[in-house]
Amino acid sequence: MRRQYRVSKLMRSQTMLSAAKAQIAAGRKVILTYGVREDGRCSCKREGCASPGKHPLPKFFPNGVHSATDDIEAVQKALRRHPDANLAIALEGLTVVDVDGDEGRKAVKRLDLPDTVKVFTGRGYHLYYEGEISDVRSRVKNSTF
Ligand SMILES: [Zn+2]
Numbered sequence: 219m220r221r222q223y224r225v226s227k228l229m230r231s232q233t234m235l236s237a238a239k240a241q242i243a244a245g246r247k248v249i250l251t252y253g254v255r256e257d258g259r260c261s262c263k264r265e266g267c268a269s270p271g272k273h274p275l276p277k278f279f280p281n282g283v284h285s286a287t288d289d290i291e292a293v294q295k296a297l298r299r300h301p302d303a304n305l306a307i308a309l310e311g312l313t314v315v316d317v318d319g320d321e322g323r324k325a326v327k328r329l330d331l332p333d334t335v336k337v338f339t340g341r342g343y344h345l346y347y348e349g350e351i352s353d354v355r356s357r358v359k360n361s362t363f
Contacts (some may be wrong), residue, residue: 223347248308283308312348
């Protein structure tokens with residue numbers, strides 16, 4: 219099993235630029251997505267947006283994660299235009315376990331994965347690990363769920 223993913227205080231900064239700088243300093247590439255307005259709607263302003271606050275700014279990141287960058291000036295430029303943007307990181311070199319619902323929680327508990335960063339989601343949480351996915355994949359295959 220790979221080691222836990224470490225998150226610094228700066229990575230958790232509510233200031234997107236500081237958080238982006240910290241992620242880039244840790245070797246990550248980042249993208250910015252549309253933000254979520256106070257009324258809960260996506261800042262893309264598309265009626266019925268299916269992915270509020272989660273899809274990339276197309277002008278700056280036209281190929282989504284494939285446009286991820288470690289160029290902080292490009293991030294600053296995008297943030298000047300979209301100050302309410304959300305920050306996302308490219309997952310290259312990381313493994314993220316997506317745990318949904320009670321079934322998922324029970325199944326992951328049986329895997330006895332090492333403690334790591336846990337990010338809560340609508341239905342469960344994500345576990346972040348440094349390293350390739352093969353280690354986790356083989357453990358999931360060999361589990362009993
Ligand atoms: Zn949207």
